[in-house]
Amino acid sequence: MFWEIFDFLSSKCSTKTADWLMSQTKHRPQVAIICGSGLGMLADTLKCQDSFAYSDIPGFPQSTVQGHAGRLVFGELKGKSCVCMQGRFHMYEGHSLLKTTFPVRVFKLLGVETLFVTNAAGSLADCLQPGDIMIIKDHVNFPGLVGLNPLCGPNDDKFGPRFPAMSGCYDKNLRCLAMEIAKQLGVAGLMQEGVYAMVGGPNFETIAEARLLHRLGVDAVGMSTAPEVVVATHCGLRVFGLSLITNKVVKSYEDSDSVNHEGVLEVGRLRSHTVQQLVTELIGRMEINNNNTNNAA
Numbered sequence: 001m002f003w004e005i006f007d008f009l010s011s012k013c014s015t016k017t018a019d020w021l022m023s024q025t026k027h028r029p030q031v032a033i034i035c036g037s038g039l040g041m042l043a044d045t046l047k048c049q050d051s052f053a054y055s056d057i058p059g060f061p062q063s064t065v066q067g068h069a070g071r072l073v074f075g076e077l078k079g080k081s082c083v084c085m086q087g088r089f090h091m092y093e094g095h096s097l098l099k100t101t102f103p104v105r106v107f108k109l110l111g112v113e114t115l116f117v118t119n120a121a122g123s124l125a126d127c128l129q130p131g132d133i134m135i136i137k138d139h140v141n142f143p144g145l146v147g148l149n150p151l152c153g154p155n156d157d158k159f160g161p162r163f164p165a166m167s168g169c170y171d172k173n174l175r176c177l178a179m180e181i182a183k184q185l186g187v188a189g190l191m192q193e194g195v196y197a198m199v200g201g202p203n204f205e206t207i208a209e210a211r212l213l214h215r216l217g218v219d220a221v222g223m224s225t226a227p228e229v230v231v232a233t234h235c236g237l238r239v240f241g242l243s244l245i246t247n248k249v250v251k252s253y254e255d256s257d258s259v260n261h262e263g264v265l266e267v268g269r270l271r272s273h274t275v276q277q278l279v280t281e282l283i284g285r286m287e288i289n290n291n292n293t294n295n296a297a
């Protein structure tokens, strides 16, 4: 009974939010971008902007983390209609996973076909340095593996199947195109593909946890992204993801370094221009399949 009411309300709520947004803006986005910590400037490149504070959007959660402004910005980038979240929601803020991923379903209802996710992450791989940009090839959803998954509860068949496949959830063609663009921009030296892992946060990892993640084959770790990608893949969106490496995760008891959120935001500011260039070029050059038939509407 609880789940039925919960499911009914969340599905109704995303429709209400999408309808409200469509009544407030003429933009009909094909691409949605979620900005990670310190990467909110991606929204500044959009032309002909319409923007809304999350607090003014019916049903939208609120951002509480520094570096996440809490604005939804519509506009155009290289001739493509886009919507950009300047600020995402994290499980550690106390949002349910359904709330955390709520905007993704709203995007689906708006007609979005491709989701760009960006995040700040700590590197475990020795070859990834602060300032490098990792194209996400795959993820390990640690909360999801123990049942903290936004798709738990009754399945909403309007959005997707009960048991969605997650292999190949980061689109291969977009990953290849991104690498090609990086070469043309002369920043290929900063870029490589890797595996992102989501942990619950909000504390950064202990040394033992860092060593465990490293041994498991994780290249970069953060506290977001996987739930958004799971929900996007469930409802048939194409996904492209970038992690900006903001720090090395401490893996040695001899190492006196320690990570903090200010430092994470600072690297975001330093690399903002490159991330912006990559995302803009990729959006400009990618083909839109228009396969969002919007069955969920």
Ligand SMILES: O=P(O)(O)O[C@H]1O[C@H](CO)[C@@H](O)[C@H]1O
Residues within 6 Å of the ligand: 035, 036, 037, 065, 088, 090, 118, 119, 120, 121, 201, 222, 223, 224, 225, 260, 261, 264
């Ligand atoms: O994943 P994003 O939102 O980019 O932020 C990352 O940076 C914050 C920690 O500094 C955490 O929220 C972590 O997930």
